[in-house]
Each structure stands twice: as structure tokens, then as C-alpha cells.
Amino acid sequence: MDLRVLGAHNAESKETRMESHLIDGVLVLDAGGLTRSLTFEEQRGIDAVILSHRHFDHVRDLLPLGIGIRNMGKTVDVYAIPDTIELVTEKLLDGSLYPDFLSYPSPDNPVFRLHPVEFFQEFQVLDYRVTAVPVPHAVPAAGFQILSGETNLFYTGDTGQGLSDAWEHVSPQVLLTEVTFGNEEEGRAITAGHLTPKFFEEAMIDFKDRKGYLPRVIVAHMNPPWEATVRRELKEVGERLSLDILVSHADMRISI
DSSP states (O other): OOOEEEBBBBSSSSSBBBBBEEEEETTTEEEEGGGSSSSSSHHTTTEEEEOOOOHHHHTHHHHHHHHHHHTSSSOOEEEEEEHHHEEEEISSSSSSOOOTTSSSSSSSSOOOEEEOOBBBBOEEEETEEEEEEEOOOOOOEEEEEETTEEEEEEOSSSSSTTTTGGGOOOSSSSSEOOOSGGGGGGHHHHHHHHHHHHHHHHHHHHHHHHHHSOEEEHHHBBBBHHHHHHHHHHHHHHHHHHHEEOOTTTTOOEEO
């Protein structure tokens, strides 16, 4: 499995892109900084998108992706929990901002086809077996276990304290997760439903207690003003737990 980090932050600037990841050139995990990271040819290679939740920094680039592929005659399948599907249908893809990509160019062959998914029910996306697992956040949110051959990846999307509840349902080799704030912003992280290095460490300790091992970890969704602090505090966590923590950045490619 080839993982390409398209965006690794929760805010966009000249140096940062909102969160989005591309697996094997065909499967997108969240659509924050998606299109600005890819050529048109690469955009046209996308066959499916999985959305973790409805926040803007995870769904925004569905619209420009639709423009980029609208004349190809292909349909991209979009998978998400019902809460996310509802928001995307009523606010983003309702035709008021751009063409109605749920019926354009025709109802039988739209640019996007939305698929609501249920928690804990495995479904097939291309060559991947996928399961949605609830994760704690400020709005309804899902993490996704993605299986391909011998590879087992769990993408949490945005999540916060209580992530350990997901460990009952997944046993990943690779954990793609978030750490948004430094430890000094613990209260803010609790309110917004995000992880700090401290909360992440607690979740990893619980993971090891349950599973007897620690996964390879890739971290994204940094808040740019806190990134230096997050990196420093995560380095300390890695040293305490003897854990390999890779803090990602846009355009990073990782073989899983």
C-alpha cells in the first residue's frame, strides 16, 4: 500500500494544506487539501473518496475535484456515515455553489455517488475491505479500518479523548491519526474533540495493554501555531514508549 500525504494540517497557507491522503493513487481519505496537491491527470485517477466527518477542512475539495473530473464520463464513489452524507448533500453538493455533481452530467452517470455506511459493518471499496468505527469528536465522526492483502491501516480522522474505545474493534499495523494541539491547550482540545500528545500517549498505552504491541504511527492534522510544540512533545512520547512516530507533511510518500 502506497500512502501519499496530500495535506497534514487543519489550516491552509502557502506552507500548509488541510488534511487529505491518497492510497495507491485511487482512494482518497478526506478531501481537505486534495486538488491543490494533484495534477489533473492524478485527479482523474481517483475512483473513491472516504470522508471521516463533515467539517470543512475534510470535505472542501470535493467541489474542485468535481470540476476537474466532470467531463470524464466516470463516477467517483464517496463513502461516509449518514451525518456526513446529509451535510454534503444539503450544503456542499446541492447545486448552489457549483453544478449539482450528484446528477450532473446525468442522474445515471453523476460525477459523485454517495454511499452511507454503518458502523462495524465491513464494506468493499475497490480492492479494499473497509470498516467504519466511531471515534470521539465535536461532531459525529468515524475512523476507518482499511484492509488490503496483508496490510491493516486504521485512519482515525479527527478524534480526541476516548479514542481508546476504538481499540476493541481494530488491530492495525499502521495507525494514521491526529495530534492537533500541544499539551498546554488541553482544555481547548477537550472542547474541540482533538488529541494532544498527552492524550495520544494515554491512547497508545491503552492500545499496548489491550493488544500487546504498538502500531507504526503516522500523525497529521497539526494546528500550525502548535506544530513545533507538538513535534517536540511527540518526540518525548516516542522515547518514553519506544514508539516509532512519524509526523507527516504534505507530499510525503510512505510505503505501508
